[in-house]
């Protein structure tokens with residue numbers, strides 16, 4: 001039997017557009033067998049998703065995606081952790097607090113410059129920076145949301161009994177040489193896996209699988225879907241995920 005898996009998607013509990021229920025139903029109708037919801041800095045979708053998966057005989061793995069301040073786009077995925085771990089709950093609380101502080105500051109700047117906030121937040125990051133630049137508004141504040149370091153994110157995931165995975169390595173924009181050095185460093189912090197299958201890595205998956213073998217890392221993958229219009233990546237790719 002073909003096992004359909006998606007170990008990376010988001011709901012409206014973070015920056016996704018749809019509820020955990022609607023996301024679940026979409027995967028269920030498409031006959032997925034293994035799911036992991038990985039909202040940004042948030043585990044609020046886990047209880048309902050886990051309950052729905054249990055009711056419909058779908059394997060569920062709990063997950064989270066943590067943005068770190070080491071490099072832009074260095075995101076660490078955590079899987080299969082203890083959801084009651086004080087270290088994890090503390091980190092989530094800090095992430096949420098920092099996000100609130102950032103949004104407050106951002107709203108102030110937008111209103112000061114009479115920028116329509118709804119339009120602004122609908123822009124992609126690159127577009128929003130360009131938009132601010134064109135409107136003579138400094139864009140520095142977009143980078144100023146305090147984030148945990150990759151080391152902290154990995155250590156907390158390990159402390160909570162979970163598996164830490166480097167998300168979408170291609171988005172870091174590094175050469176293999178640099179990426180290898182980064183993986184070496186992240187391994188010393190306790191990194192256990194590499195997201196080899198991701199839409200941004202289409203056609204280059206083998207390269208990342210080879211890297212994960214070299215560093216003895218688990219191979220994971222997912223569509224990074226943010227809405228019920230699932231990214232067709234997982235539909236058309238037989239995603240091999242050793243997990």
Ligand SMILES: [Zn+2]
Nearest residue numbers: 065075167168
């Ligand atoms: Zn990400």
Ligand SMILES: [Zn+2]
Nearest residue numbers: 008010065224
């Ligand atoms: Zn994601």
